[in-house]
Amino acid sequence: xxxxxxxxxxxxxxxxxxxxxxxxxxxxxxxxxxxxxxxxxxxxxxxxxxxxxxxxxxxxxxxxxxxxxxxxxxxxxxxxxxxxxxxxxxxxxxxxxxxxxxxxxxxxxxxxxxxxxxxxxxxxxxxxxxxxxxxxxxxxxxxxxxxxxxxxxxxxxxxxxxxxxxxxxxxxxxxxxxxxxxxxxxxxxxxxxxxxxxxxxxxxxxxxxxxxxxxxxxxxxxxxxxxxxxxxxxxxxxxxxxxxxxxxxxxxxxxxxxxxxxxxxxxxxxxxxxxxxxxxxxxxxxxxxxxxxxxxxxxxxxxxxxxxxxxxxxxxxxxxxxxxxxxxxxxxxxxxxxxxxxxxxxxxxxxxxxxxxxxxxxxxxxxxxxxxxxxxxxxxxxxxxxxxxxxxxxxxxxxxxxxxxxxxxxxxxxxxxxxxxxxxxx
Numbered sequence: 298x299x300x301x302x303x304x305x306x307x308x309x310x311x312x313x314x315x316x317x318x319x320x321x322x323x324x325x326x327x328x329x330x331x332x333x334x335x336x337x338x339x340x341x342x343x344x345x346x347x348x349x350x351x352x353x354x355x356x357x358x359x360x361x362x363x364x365x366x367x368x369x370x371x372x373x374x375x376x377x378x379x380x381x382x383x384x385x386x387x388x389x390x391x392x393x394x395x396x397x398x399x400x401x402x403x404x405x406x407x408x409x410x411x412x413x414x415x416x417x418x419x420x421x422x423x424x425x426x427x428x429x430x431x432x433x434x435x436x437x438x439x440x441x442x443x444x445x446x447x448x449x450x451x452x453x454x455x456x457x458x459x460x461x462x463x464x465x466x467x468x469x470x471x472x473x474x475x476x477x478x479x480x481x482x483x484x485x486x487x488x489x490x491x492x493x494x495x496x497x498x499x500x501x502x503x504x505x506x507x508x509x510x511x512x513x514x515x516x517x518x519x520x521x522x523x524x525x526x527x528x529x530x531x532x533x534x535x536x537x538x539x540x541x542x543x544x545x546x547x548x549x550x551x552x553x554x555x556x557x558x559x560x561x562x563x564x565x566x567x568x569x570x571x572x573x574x575x576x577x578x579x580x581x582x583x584x585x586x587x588x589x590x591x592x593x594x595x596x597x598x599x600x601x602x603x604x605x606x607x608x609x610x611x612x613x614x615x616x617x618x619x620x621x622x623x624x625x626x627x628x629x630x631x632x633x634x635x636x637x638x639x640x641x642x643x644x645x646x647x648x649x650x651x652x653x654x655x656x657x658x659x660x661x662x663x664x665x666x667x668x669x670x671x672x673x674x675x676x677x678x679x680x681x682x683x684x685x686x687x688x689x690x691x692x693x694x695x696x697x698x699x700x701x702x703x704x705x706x707x708x709x710x711x712x713x714x715x716x717x718x719x720x721x722x723x
Contacts, residue, residue, distance in 0.1 A: 298328070298346050302689050303475075305484050305674040308356040312672075314392055320352030326686045328500075348500075348688035351666035351680055357393070358486075358674025359457050365397040366671070367456045368419060370433040371404035371463035371470070375494045376509035377652040377660040378433040378462060383424040384664030385460055390421050392665075393672055399454065404438035404463075405470060408450040416454075428657060431649040439466065448477040451485055458486045458671035464493045465696060466611075468679060472692045475677040488671045489679035489692055490663055494648060497542035497699045500690055501681040505663060507545070508656045510538065513647045514549035518591060521641055522555035525587040528637040532578075532588050532625065536618030536642045539593030540611065542701045546593040547712050557581060557588045558718050560617075562595035563702045564709070566721035568624065574721045575628045582634065592617055594644070600624075618642055662687060 302322075312319070325347035329335060335345045368385055370378050382400070389395035400417035401407035407414040417423075417435065427434050451459060451474075461471050471489045478485045491498045496507040514537050521533025535556075537546045543561020550556035558578065560566060567573040581588045594614055601615030622640045629636045652660065659682070666687045667680045678689050702709050 300348050302349050302675050303677040305358055305486055305676055308358040308673050310357040310360055312355055312357055314353045317353055319355050320350050324350040326350055326683055326688050330684055348683055348690055351687035351689055353669045354673040357672045359672055361394040364395050364457045365455050366395060366458045367399040367401055368460045369401035370435045370437050371467040374432050374648040375492050375506035376650055377505040377656045379427040379430050380652050380657045380660035381462055381490055381664045383428050384661045385668055386419045386424045387421055388665050388668040400435045403436040405442040405447060406438045408447040409442050431651050444473045444477045447474055460488050460667055462490045462492050468692055468696050486671045486676040488667045490667050491679050495539050495542050496544040499695055499698050499700050502683055505656055505660045509653045510545050510647050511548045512653050513650060514545055515552035517641055517643045518549055518553050518555050522589050524639040525589050530582050530586055530636050532636060532638040534590045534622055534640045536592050536594060538644050540595040541699050543593040546591050547702055547708055550591050550712055551715055554715055555589050556591045557716055558590045559712050559716055560592040560596040561702055562593055564704055568600060
């Protein structure tokens with residue numbers, strides 16, 4: 298695992314930040330927190346894997362008086378985007394004295410001339426109230442753009458640091474843009490701030506927006522429980538975000554303890570058969586007269602088949618929520634059992650809400666540390682949180698895979714304990 302952080306060159310300009318705790322590049326956070334594992338690696342002559350610690354450096358690479366920065370948001374909406382934008386602008390302006398910050402409209406399309414999207418000027422005044430809004434004031438988009446066109450635009454606008462806020466597709470774009478910049482021997486820093494509401498970015502303990510999503514999703518589960526218990530044989534079916542990982546569904550279910558079944562992408566389930574999901578649900582309804590089901594959008598794709606890919610190249614998912622609703626209705630109708638099923642899909646509502654206080658604070662820390670990295674000349678990296686420490690991680694390492702719920706881990710074990718659900722295996 299290569300965790301080295303790329304740099305544009307030697308930082309020689311003294312930092313204007315006074316009375317703050319500065320960090321050196323040799324300060325690192327261990328990847329593995331187990332003392333036994335670390336000691337064994339040392340005995341075997343290995344160097345334990347670690348991440349560079351985030352924070353302000355003693356010296357800067359860029360001269361703030363001559364620097365121009367740009368901020369872009371790409372991919373789907375997520376709570377906290379405006380918080381990150383605002384914190385980047387305020388840190389650049391007040392901590393480092395950078396007066397030229399550009400807002401790129403509608404994702405990476407804003408760097409490509411053919412789309413004609415205007416550039417915004419970002420100032421402390423223009424971003425003053427945006428944290429109270431959901432979504433992103435810059436707009437967003439999906440889909441690949443020409444790397445040559447994007448690098449041309451950065452050079453044409455004389456951008457020194459590009460802050461890219463987005464998910465897996467955005468981070469892949471960051472890697473390609475950095476390669477294009479490197480091929481031209483240009484001195485442009487690109488800093489990624491990873492955004493995924495699903496909390497599935499590798500080598501990161503958490504991602505911004507996740508706390509907000511869990512908070513709102515838990516309230517939706519409570520509403521589904523009220524609906525289910527308010528009528529005979531009531532079922533509340535809630536579909537939540539989670540294309541490849543069931544973190545939101547799992548944590549939201551644990552937050553309220555009202556869910557009786559949690560279905561996630563990591564755990565296949567059998568729909569039919571004596572031990573399948575429908576048979577277990579029937580027993581629950583006959584015994585307790587109500588049930589609450591939480592399903593992540595990427596679960597059960599062996600039943601709800603999607604076709605093709607979206608603009609970001611991700612496989613299109615079948616709608617497991619609608620599929621389950623229809624399958625449950627048909628099953629119980631065949632059994633002659635009357636149901637009162639309420640289906641709730643709050644996905645786009647959750648994506649667009651204002652960030653919780655906890656997420657807002659987290660966004661501020663991420664943005665501040667992203668600015669510190671860029672000013673020090675770091676590039677081709679993302680800022681993240683690992684074991685409650687802020688760290689710098691190479692983009693190419695982050696995009697190697699996705700984090701998922703471990704079926705033999707503590708989280709899923711707690712979900713199974715809280716719901717009492719079986720494995721639904723034949």
